[in-house]
Amino acid sequence: EASAKLNNVPNGTTGKDGLQTRLDQIGTVTSPEVNDQDSNGVLDTDQLSEAEQAITAVEEAKKATDNKLAEITSDNLVNPSEKTELDKLIEALETAKAEAST
Template sequence: LQTRLDQIGSVTIPEVNDQDSNGVLDTEQLSEAEQTIQAAEEAKKIVANKLTEITSDNLINPSEKTELEKLIETLETAKAEASTKLNSVPDGTTGKDALQT
């Protein structure tokens, strides 16, 4: 009986990887947040480039203003989506703090 008892190994409990129990890996949520932040950063570059282009002659016509307003709206939407995704990542997920800075 002692031999049989000695052969019974212990069980290691795996780490929690779905802190918010939503059925999605926390690392996947983090990856999605990072992608949306990158999209917002790209939208910001597009706005900045367009602003430089439009203001290069120190003149802004109505169509240029409208085009810039649409790009800014896209940027704000991207920022809001990124914020929502980042806020959905559970606290304590490795890498979340890096995305918030």
């Protein structure tokens, strides 16, 4: 709009060259990409990294639970303390899954 108005000023008009110089010095502004889609004040890439860490914790908890289950059932006998141990690992696994989901 400013350029169109300036172009309408007859050439040779005192001050036109100065205004053209000023207009030419005004650069454009590029809008940045959105990197906080949910507007929670945390970079989306940071949230992704936190989710990845949480999922790694779930995978480790699952592995520990599977190992304990295999250890406990290897003799085809499960005593109360073994079941309590396994139940605690299962609870930790479910908690880790819920946290990762969040």
